[in-house]
Amino acid sequence: MESKHKLLSPGLAVTVGGFVLVGATVMALSRASGPVNPHSCPTGPKGAPHPVLQKGDVDDGNVQCVANLQWDLQQLGYVVSTTGKFDDSTAAAVKSLQTKNGLPNDGQVNGKTWVILESSGK
Secondary structure, eight states, X not given: OOOOOXXXXXXXXEEETTEEXXXXXXXXXXXXXXXXXXXXXXXXXXXXXSOOBOTTOBOOSSOOHHXXXXXXXXXXXXXXXXXXXXOXXXXXXXXXXXXXXXXXXXXXXXXXXXXXXXXXXX
């Protein structure tokens, strides 16, 4: 794959269509590279794989549950950007996944939705 470069402000990082723009460099992401940080999202209540996520949730600097959700959705063919923000496109992808798998399509990523995401993405 050819490397493409685009100038950005120093320290700025942006994800655009499968590319991470960092500083003045664009690096291609490999789908095989795995989640942003698979160990940064703690387990949820009662042994659920991760905490319940919903529209409006945003990752902080250390916990990347939303970004990992977005990566899992990408692996299943959903078109979402790895922004760390549970936005409209992430909610639509979650609802579609839930409908496809016979779950209530409330857009909340709870234990059952996490199980489907993680078992389907392997």
